[in-house]
Amino acid sequence: MRDLLGPQLPYLRRYARALSGSQKSGDAYVRAVLETLVEAPDTLAGTTHPKRDLFRLFHAYWSPHQQAGGLPNAGRHALLLTAVEGFGMEDAGAILGIEQADVAQAVASARAEIAAAIRSRVLIIEDEPVISMHLEQIVEDMGHDVAATAMTRDEAVAEAERVRPDLVLADIQLADGSSGLDAARDILERFDVPVIFITAYPERLLTGERPEPTFLVTKPFEPETVVATIGQALMARYPELAPAA
Template sequence: MSLGQQLAPHLPFLRRYGRALTGSQMQGDRYVRATLEAIVAAPEEFPRDVDPRLGLYRTFQAIWNSAHIEDDVDAGGVDDSEAIARARLARMSPLSRQALLLTAMEGFTPEDAAYLIDADTQRVEELVNEALAEIEKQTRARVMIIEDEPIIAMDIESIVRDLGHELTGVAVTRDEAVALAMEDRPGLVLADIQLADDSSGIDAVKDILAEFNVPVIFITAFPERLLTGERPEPTFLITKPFQRSTVKAAISQALFFDQSTVPA
């Protein structure tokens, strides 16, 4: 099997990581593209002593660490979300966010994450705890849930409240979701894809975003179907079945780039 064939199944999830790390589909995909270009240009430098997925993320980390500082200097004008993120990043170690996303969202073990960020396992665990504490302290929002499975909705609601956020309500259909959003505007939406009346959570979100901007996290059992490289695509995705830590990381990261949650 060629290297390209080995890496192909992991690309959708690398896109997810890149987008969560940057808060932008365009920027995240840019780093993924640069990663692939680096591998094609020098395949002999690709790590062969580890699992291909680890090698892929390791190459991405090298690109990110070498390139994002130049982007910060050369970017010129930036949008509001990036400006807010940079203000928050000034208060937090970049490694802590990477450790959090690699373990909680991408599912790497602390040992694998340690390899990816050049740290030891104990340090990774410390970084994850630091990231959760800092992001949760800096971000608070009013959250709406679009989910037709009562048990899952209750679980998500519990996580939302544990993080200190307020719930505006739970909708189970597209029409309910739009009506609820118009009645009580949320600061964050968590949306399932398939809803109770066979309507689409994606369509519900499109209707809401046509009225006002709000960060959205999609919940799906098939994230690769939404991570094809086409535009527009969701920036934040949670895979079913999910861990509570994954939901916490996604919520914190989505709000991390949202200007409405700037601390006083």
């Protein structure tokens, strides 16, 4: 069971953290699912779709404990499953226990919710100019303002203090050998702001063994992945500013 499901746990942690809006809460739900498997190890025995069925088991536990915040439930679930976790519509439907057509409708509703949602000022911390420009375009296409960009830890902290962003997008490895994690830690010591980390190795930050990011985007990324993660991060952090239902 460890060999079968172990490789999928980092991605379940990412999903659970995004849904709940915090590492602590998301990881607690994942632990609860693992405890269920320890008590009933035959639950997923013989599965040929370990990732899908692990996520399905997670939702069986998550659904009675739905939390407020973020996108409306079906929409945020469907959008994160398809845009961030890479499931097709059919598998997302199996995870959520709904028809494939309903998944497509939920995704469309979530996209519309994001498009109508709050406008924010974004700080981008990225040392690759092409990637930085790509992120700027995605952010601006969503209707947000790029308040500043930075390439190093010190520059990021200085820009954050200057512009006071509503959201930070941060690469892990920066131009001068400094870390986006350290930059974000410095910024969060000054004021509270949601941070989305962008990394080619998300599994290294999804161990559940230490303080780790809540929101992660994997490089190389698709624009929709960034859009979905920004939408969830902002509306989980600022639910009062989300559009009325």
